[in-house]
Amino acid sequence: MQLTIVGNRAGMPADGAASSGYLVETGQSKILLDCGPGIAVALGNYLHPSFLEAVAISHLHLDHVYDVLPVGKQAMRKAEGAPDRRIKLFVPAGARERLDQLAALFPVRSTPDLDRAFDLAYEVVEYEAGSRYTLTDCTLEFVQMAHSEPCCGVRIESPTGSLAFTGDTGWTDNLVTLAAGVDIFLSESTLPEPDTTEHGHLCATEVGRAAAAAGARSVVLTHFGSPLEEWQQARRDEAAAEFGGRVEISRPSMLFAVPVESVRK
Ligand SMILES: [Zn+2]
Secondary structure, three states: OEEEEEEOEOOOOEOOEOEOEEEEEOOOOEEEEOOOOOHHHHHHHOOOHHHOOEEEOOOOOHHHHOOHHHHHHHHHOOOOOOOOOOEEEEEEOOHHHHHHHHHHOOOOOOOHHHHOHHHHOEEEEEEOOOOEEEOOOOEEEEEEOOOOOOOEEEEEEEOOEEEEEOOOOOOOOHHHHHOOOOOEEEEEOOEOOOOOOOOOOOEHHHHHHHHHHHOOOEEEEEOEOOOOHHHHHHHHHHHHHHOOOEEEEOOOOOEEEOOOEEEOO
16 A cells, blocks of 8 residues: 655645645555545546546545546546546535536536536445445545534545555544554644644644554655654654654655555655
């Protein structure tokens, strides 16, 4: 299994880096976790979208889903050698209607099929918290998180490794379920201190505690509240104070492989 950081910015893309988007390759399945602004461009550094088996969206905040339409439009023109199938697009229950509204905003009247990415490129699957799906060589499980917009973390298990991704969330005991025993715990680490609002984000100390309680093998921190190196390093140290395993700071284009090691491209 390997994880590629396609984009890791919290909120909008900046400084040439895309918002949330993470490519997980298990051996036979290629899965994109979240698809924020900038991912439609950045993903092209790694693969053509028509090679994806699935795209899983944690929640419907713009910075996690906005590029799902352009990625679908890219996938409608298949790359040579790409499999003849639609991409499974996992979205929160009720999202399909909003996706259709998005696609309808900019009609291509001369070529109506171009407006049908959510039918032709994707097979849209509305998931419920607690549901589990089987792909070619892995399973995806959606675990309820705590965020102002309904959000599920995604757990991927395959013969080549396991990974858990939080999406956006405040503290919830479900983090321990999500990350139980995983090789890579890819966690948002937005705040320098625990969230006291209703919005729902994690600080690095909470990430470290969740990873330790879950028995995760490594932590990759992402979705930082600041792009500053020292700020992020401080968050790494806070997580590492709670968790004895490896703790890494994500950056675009970094690759993390199981067994856990990191290679900066
Ligand atoms: Zn959010």
